[in-house]
Amino acid sequence: MKTILYARVSTGDQTIAHQEAQAAAVGFVVDEVVADDGVSGLSTCLRERPQGRRLFDLLRRGDVLVVRWVDRLGRNYADVCDTLREMMRRGVVVRTVIHRLTFDGATADPMQQAVRDALIGFMAATAQAQAEAMREAQKAGIAQARARSDVYRGRKPSFSRAQYEAVRSALVEGRGISAIAVATGLSRQTVYRIRDNAAEAEAALARWA
Template identity: 65%
Template structure:
């Protein structure tokens, strides 16, 4: 009997897995089991190198469905993400994303459909890596700005922490509407728009209030 497994990943101890399951269920996925890695970076650690990622490979069988919020949960490295998705497809596993409602499987043998599918996988994997690199640069710039002005007035404390800020940036890079992001994160739409307009300043504000 086939099963539907949600794989979730959080990279800091402050992050919470609940919203990933809630989003999946709201999108219509009937999740049989959640497999999750905590405190794991998607940039430096490939899926097969994570404790629960390894277990995921052992659990999934032909006909099973693997649900992820987006491909960045599998990894933030282009080669790793594309290799992982293609490996699962060869095993007969169907991969579905909550955001954008994408489905990847190996059922088709039509070369044109295969080419389109593989191109889309590559694009999404490249976007995940580019997004991670952009966030890293914004963090670095924010830290440097904070160091350059250590005595500067801290300003109003931001209504978000680092984890929420990264979540907002991730959703923005995936094309989600500011109003939807605000609802999902508990922030105001105006706050989301400010983060979108100046992510460096947003990271600097978090650094000042660490």
């Protein structure tokens, strides 16, 4: 039996090294890292990614698949649900770094199965909703930037694209403002501004790109 960390990085998202460090920090001893870099989790299913296909070939019954959060598997509701259920059918245990959740097919109790499946559905839906909200915020930000670019660029944002997306992801995951500020290196006030007006934060990034 082995433990495999799957990491996925899309443009401006967390680095693979960061995801490895997070897993190690909470006690995971990883035998192998499989990673896709620059791949969208919304438009590209896990099986269609170069290393995602390899992941399915590597995993065997009794192995543990570690992911930072289910959004690393994907941001498409149906794909994430199908992936988690396929892993459980294969006898693979899926564990998340954030909140230390465990998904396996060991239980035969129908009530426990129902709770587990409901949680899978909720998290998969949250991952897709987050991705769509970020995409809409980006569109709105670009539109605002274009409308104002000929007039005034405003103050340069105190956060990078990677920090912005890290904050948005952490907020959806339910992490506290102080914890997010520490993890991203931003002030609490900046995290609040991003939370309260994501479109304007996106617009500021677009204006200063």
